[in-house]
Amino acid sequence: HMKRRKRWNNYPPGPVSFPFIGNLLQINFQCPRLALTEPTEKFGKIFSLQVGWKNVVVLNGLEAVKEALVQRSEDFADRPPFSLFDHLGYRKNCEGIMMARYGRGWKELRRFTLSTLRNFGLGKKSLDQRVTEEAGYLCSAFSSKDGHSFNPRFLINSAVGNVMCSLTFGNRFEYNNEKFLRMLHLIEEAFNIGAGIMSQILNMMPWLLYIPGPHHNIFQPYADSFDILREIVKKHKETRDPGFTRDFIDAFLEEIEKAKMDPESTFSEDNLIFTVFDLFGAATETTTVTLCWALLFMLRYPDVQRRVHEEIDKVIGRDRSPEIEDQVNLPYTNAVIYETQRYCDVVFAGVPRTTYRDTEVQGFFIPKGTTIIAVLSSVLKDEMIWEKPHQFYPEHFLDADGQFVKQEAFLPFSAGRRMCLGEQLARKELFLFFATLLQHFTFHIPEGQPRPQEDGCYILIHSPDSYELCAIPR
Numbered sequence: 001h002m003k004r005r006k007r008w009n010n011y012p013p014g015p016v017s018f019p020f021i022g023n024l025l026q027i028n029f030q031c032p033r034l035a036l037t038e039p040t041e042k043f044g045k046i047f048s049l050q051v052g053w054k055n056v057v058v059l060n061g062l063e064a065v066k067e068a069l070v071q072r073s074e075d076f077a078d079r080p081p082f083s084l085f086d087h088l089g090y091r092k093n094c095e096g097i098m099m100a101r102y103g104r105g106w107k108e109l110r111r112f113t114l115s116t117l118r119n120f121g122l123g124k125k126s127l128d129q130r131v132t133e134e135a136g137y138l139c140s141a142f143s144s145k146d147g148h149s150f151n152p153r154f155l156i157n158s159a160v161g162n163v164m165c166s167l168t169f170g171n172r173f174e175y176n177n178e179k180f181l182r183m184l185h186l187i188e189e190a191f192n193i194g195a196g197i198m199s200q201i202l203n204m205m206p207w208l209l210y211i212p213g214p215h216h217n218i219f220q221p222y223a224d225s226f227d228i229l230r231e232i233v234k235k236h237k238e239t240r241d242p243g244f245t246r247d248f249i250d251a252f253l254e255e256i257e258k259a260k261m262d263p264e265s266t267f268s269e270d271n272l273i274f275t276v277f278d279l280f281g282a283a284t285e286t287t288t289v290t291l292c293w294a295l296l297f298m299l300r301y302p303d304v305q306r307r308v309h310e311e312i313d314k315v316i317g318r319d320r321s322p323e324i325e326d327q328v329n330l331p332y333t334n335a336v337i338y339e340t341q342r343y344c345d346v347v348f349a350g351v352p353r354t355t356y357r358d359t360e361v362q363g364f365f366i367p368k369g370t371t372i373i374a375v376l377s378s379v380l381k382d383e384m385i386w387e388k389p390h391q392f393y394p395e396h397f398l399d400a401d402g403q404f405v406k407q408e409a410f411l412p413f414s415a416g417r418r419m420c421l422g423e424q425l426a427r428k429e430l431f432l433f434f435a436t437l438l439q440h441f442t443f444h445i446p447e448g449q450p451r452p453q454e455d456g457c458y459i460l461i462h463s464p465d466s467y468e469l470c471a472i473p474r
C-alpha cells in the first residue's frame with residue numbers, strides 16, 4: 001500500500017498506519033471531535049488517515065471546507081459505498097437519499113423530495129401551519145408540567161417527530177401514543193447505528209462479518225423500522241384517492257405509478273421506505289438536540305433570555321402566535337438561534353463524502369474514491385474567523401445597529417450539492433418552536449440543581465448531557 005501512496009505526489013500527510021487496521025488504534029474513539037481536530041497541530045488542516053484499507057482525508061477550517069464542498073462541488077458529491085446495507089435490500093438506484101451514490105438515482109430523488117417538501121401545500125394545510133400548530137401542542141405539554149422540573153428532550157422530540165409524521169403520513173400523534181414513540185425510538189436507534197463507528201468499521205472491513213459476535217445484531221432496529229413503515233405505506237395504498245395528494249407518501253406513490261415501465265427507476269416501494277426512514281433519521285435527532293441546546297443556553301444566560309422576551313413582547317406581543325414572517329423583525333431572537341446552531345455544532349463532522357473523481361484541495365492531490373470528512377465544527381469555531389469562537393455570543397450575528405447579519409462560516413447544514421436537504425424545514429421549526437416557547441414561558445434552573453454544562457458529548461452528534469428545567473408561564 002505504501003507503494004501506491006508514493007505514486008501520489010502531494011497526498012495530504014497523516015500518521016503512520018499499520019497493515020489491515022490502518023490508523024484504527026491511533027484514533028481517539030472517546031472523543032471523535034478531538035480525533036478529527038487534534039492531528040491538525042502536527043499535520044496541518046488537511047490530513048489523511050487510513051481506516052482498514054480505506055483512505056480518509058479530513059478537512060478542517062473554512063477555507064479548505066469551502067474549496068472542496070462549494071468550489072469543487074461535484075468532485076465531492078459522492079458518498080462512500082455502504083455495501084453493509086445490501087442485504088437489507090439496498091441496491092443501485094434504491095438506497096434512500098442520505099447515503100445514495102452520486103448519480104441519476106440520487107439526483108431524481110433529491111429533486112423530487114425538495115420540491116415535494118416545498119409544496120406542502122399538499123393536503124389541506126401549509127407547511128407553516130403544520131409547524132405552528134405543533135408548536136401550540138408543545139406549549140400545552142410544557143404547561144401541563146405546572147412549573148415542576150422536567151427534561152424537555154422527550155416532548156421536543158415528539159413535537160419534531162410529529163412535523164415529519166404530518167408531512168410524510170398526513171397525521172400527527174398524541175405525545176403519549178405508544179406506537180408513535182416506538183417508531184421514533186426505533187428509527188433513531190437504527191439511524192444512530194448506521195452512522196455509528198461500529199457500522200463504519202464493519203463497512204470498511206466487511207470480513208469482520210465472518211466472525212461471529214454481537215455486531216451481527218446491529219441490523220435488527222433497521223428491519224423493525226422498515227416493517228413499521230411498510231405497514232404505513234400499505235394503509236396509504238388502500239386508502240389513496242388518486243386525485244388528491246395527502247402527503248409525501250402519496251406523492252411518492254404517484255411517481256412509482258408514473259415510472260411503472262422503467263425498471264431502473266429510483267421510484268420503487270423499497271426506495272420509498274428507505275427515503276422516509278432517511279428523512280426521519282436526518283430530521284428528528286438533529287432538530288431536537290438543537291432545540292435542547294437552545295433552552296439550555298436560556299438557562300445558562302438569563303440576560304440573553306430576558307432580551308429575547310423583550311423583543312418578542314415588543315414585536316409580537318402575547319395575543320397571537322409567532323409566524324414565520326415575524327422572523328425578519330426579530331433580529332436578536334434570530335441571532336440567538338443562529339448562535340445556538342454555531343456554538344452547539346450538532347453535526348460536528350458532517351456526513352462522510354467520497355471524491356467522485358481525482359481532485360485537489362489547497363494544492364493537495366486527492367484521488368477518486370477517497371472518503372472525505374469535512375469537519376463542520378472546525379468551521380463553526382474557526383479561530384481565524386469568529387470573534388469569540390468558544391463562547392456563546394449572539395452578537396456574532398448582529399451588526400452595530402442590532403440588525404441581523406449572515407456569516408459565511410455559518411455552515412451547520414454543510415454546503416454544496418449534498419448539503420442538508422431539510423434546511424428550510426429545520427429553520428422553520430427552530431424559529432417557530434423557539435419563539436413560541438419563549439413567548440409563553442420563562443425558563444429556570446430547578447431549585448437545588450446545578451447550572452447545566454455546555455460540554456455535552458461528541459459521539460455521532462453533539463448532544464447536551466441530560467438536564468431539567470422549570471417552565472414558568474409568563
Ligand code: HEM
Nearest residue numbers: 097098282283286287347351413414418419420421422426
Ligand atoms: C444532510 C445537518 C435537519 C434531511 C445533512 C448534512 C448535515 C445536516 C450537516 C450533511 C450534508 C453533507 O453531506 O454535506 C442538519 C441539521 C439539521 C438538519 C443541523 C437541524 C438542525 C434536517 C431535516 C431534514 C433533513 C429537518 C428533513 C427534511 C437531510 C437529508 C440529508 C441531510 C435528506 C442528506 C442529503 C443528501 O445526501 O443529499 N443534514 N440537518 N435534515 N439532511 Fe439535514
